[in-house]
Amino acid sequence: MRMKIITAIGAVCLLATGCGSGADTKPDPVGPLLPQKLTKPITGSLEPTASPAADATFAENVVHELQRKTLTMANAPGTVTGECPKDMDSKPGTTVTCTITYEGVEVAWTVTFGEKGWSQNVVQYKAFPRQGLVTRDGVARIMFGNDSGLDYALCNDIPKAVLVPFGKTEYKCEKVSQGEEPNGYSQTVHITDTGPMVY
Numbered sequence: 001m002r003m004k005i006i007t008a009i010g011a012v013c014l015l016a017t018g019c020g021s022g023a024d025t026k027p028d029p030v031g032p033l034l035p036q037k038l039t040k041p042i043t044g045s046l047e048p049t050a051s052p053a054a055d056a057t058f059a060e061n062v063v064h065e066l067q068r069k070t071l072t073m074a075n076a077p078g079t080v081t082g083e084c085p086k087d088m089d090s091k092p093g094t095t096v097t098c099t100i101t102y103e104g105v106e107v108a109w110t111v112t113f114g115e116k117g118w119s120q121n122v123v124q125y126k127a128f129p130r131q132g133l134v135t136r137d138g139v140a141r142i143m144f145g146n147d148s149g150l151d152y153a154l155c156n157d158i159p160k161a162v163l164v165p166f167g168k169t170e171y172k173c174e175k176v177s178q179g180e181e182p183n184g185y186s187q188t189v190h191i192t193d194t195g196p197m198v199y
Contacts, residue, residue, distance in 0.1 A: 034154040044077030075138030075195040132191035
């Protein structure tokens with residue numbers, strides 16, 4: 001009787017694995033496959049297209065620096081414009097709000113000025129955005145930049161550019177290496193003021 005039970009179990013195992021039947025043995029995905037396919041993005045500069053003129057105002061110089069910081073946070077080239085209060089000064093302790101627009105999305109920066117630097121023309125300052133900025137191309141750039149064997153990524157519909165709280169976001173991506181199939185194992189997109197991270 002015991003021999004028959006062992007034989008029956010062995011037969012079930014053979015059928016479940018498709019042994020000897022030529023059946024496809026691909027494992028089932030661990031989760032649903034994400035709908036958005038990201039391929040390797042076009043590279044480009046993360047610097048503003050125009051530098052301030054020699055006679056630029058203090059506000060124009062600050063705007064230029066914040067445009068550069070916004071492009072770094074986006075981690076993707078794009079059109080940036082911006083404005084700070086035209087009458088702002090660099091008196092230590094002064095705090096202002098500047099707005100930098102990246103591809104139509106407005107990023108508000110809180111800027112606080114400190115002491116003069118090594119020259120009267122150099123001003124120390126701290127700037128931090130009120131919200132993070134996630135971009136589809138920025139996520140793709142970090143994923144492909146960190147994995148040379150990546151073929152494509154599957155994500156859950158990351159917009160071209162959108163404001164989000166800092167830290168963990170609702171966006172997820174799965175890496176699919178060259179020669180492999182997606183398996184439904186995704187990682188979460190996190191946003192910092194210096195760009196996205198995926199883990």
